Amino acid sequence: MKSFIYSISLFAMLSVAAVPAYAQQSVSSTVSRKSDTRAASTKKTGVSDRARGRMSADGVSATDADLAWMKVVYRSLDLQDPANAALYFPEQSVDGQENLFRIMMHLLASGELTAYEYLDGREAFTDEYRLKVRDMLDRFHIYYTEGKGYSEKRQVFDIEESDIPSTEVLGYYMVERWEFDRRAGRMRTKVEALCPVLHRSEEFGHEAVRYPMFWVRYADIRPYLAGQLIFTDDDNNLPQSTYDDYFNLGLYKGEIYKTRNLRNKSMAQLYPDPEDLKHAQDSIENRLKSFDKNIWVPSLEEMQSKAGTATAANDSIAPAKKSTRKISGTRVSSKRPSKRVKSSSVKSGSTATRSVRNRKR
Structure with a gap:
């Protein structure tokens, strides 16, 4: 009887000791599965969920109250502009770039x-105008096949590298705030x-037509x-910057073709004359670049400092000297002598006289 009770007690003690070990193993396996899933997602996209959330939070604009x-x-x-060449090259994927x-x-x-x-x-940028990828691929005649795990809710496609028309994308439209x-x-x-x-x-020898494809929120x-x-740039061939650095630092170059306005018209519609259009674009650029400088009142x-600079500039101007000419050792002033106008006076008698010649007596 004692041996039976001892066996039961020993079995109970072993069971209690095994429960924490099993729980620890279960928790560790769950954490391992989650980490494996997260690692697989990171390996597939190159961006972890944590990094994606942090980058999205950093990109939130200030509130209207601020x-x-x-x-x-x-x-x-224009991607043919050297300043925008970083968006076009390499034409084909090279070494992961x-x-x-x-x-x-x-x-x-x-x-x-x-x-x-x-x-x-x-x-x-609403769900109503969300792009259907299949329709876009068909519209621009880009060849594709349905990818692994394709379904109506999760539409994935496989596109060969040679079928991506990257060499035909020669420009971008940008919304800048x-x-x-x-x-x-x-x-x-x-960049929004x-x-x-x-x-x-469409035909050989004809001028290329521009086709805006879709909008992507930055x-x-x-x-x-x-x-x-x-x-x-071409001076340093070591890749040290990212596309995000390129846009945040404003290294791109592009002309303004529209500003948000009440009538929703482009610059070409508002200014049909090319000279007026160029003048308006330059005026907007100058206003944007100098807005924060003109908003502050200068300190004493x-x-x-500005007054001292202006005074020094005025003092540096020498008085004008009279120009002279030197002819055979004689210094002659270039100032022309003024002519004196003599008034001619006409003498007249004070009384009238009569002629008495041939007068009969």
Whole structure:
């Protein structure tokens, strides 16, 4: 009997000791599965969920209560401009480096990026105008196949590298936002959206036609651009910057083709004359770049410094000297002598006289 009770007690003790070990093993296996899933997601996209959330939080604009002034402009980026060459090259994927359009297409095909329809004259980033990737691929004649795990809810596609028309995307439309933060006391420039523009000629020898493809919000694609290293000039071939650095530092160059206005008209519609259009574009550029400088009242020291500079400039001007000419050792003034006008006086008698010649007596 005692041996039976001893056996039961020993079995109970072993069972109690095994429960924490099993629980610890179960928790560790759960954590391992979650970490494996997270690692697989990171390996697939190159961006972890934590990094994606942090980048999205950093891209949030200041609230309207913090802003004292805001201007939304639309730019057209020509990739043939040397300043924008970093967005076009490399044309083919080389050593893990891809141009901007290839990154967009890979993310759209895998369902990791949301794009929106291009609407003529306006843009709407709502579910109503969410881009259907299959329709876009068919519209621009891009060959594709349904990817692994394809379903109606999760549409993924496989696109061969040679079928991506990256060499035909020769421009981008950009929505740029300039805002003055009253709390920080400075001007900030942010890229809100990007639209690749396809240049395609219907017939050989004809001028290429521009086809805006779709809009992508910069906040959505920013986490992926922050992990893609590029080199921005020909002097240093070591990729040390990212696409996110390129846009945040404003290294791109593009002309303004529209500003947000009440009538929703482009610059070409508002200024049909080319000279007036160029003047208006330059005026907007100068206003944007000098807005934060003109908003502050100069201090007393700055005013005194400007006054001292103006006084020194006036004192440095020497008085004008009379120019003289030297002829055969004689110094002759170049000032012409004034002519004296003599008034001729006519003498007349004080009384009239009569002739008495041949007068009869």
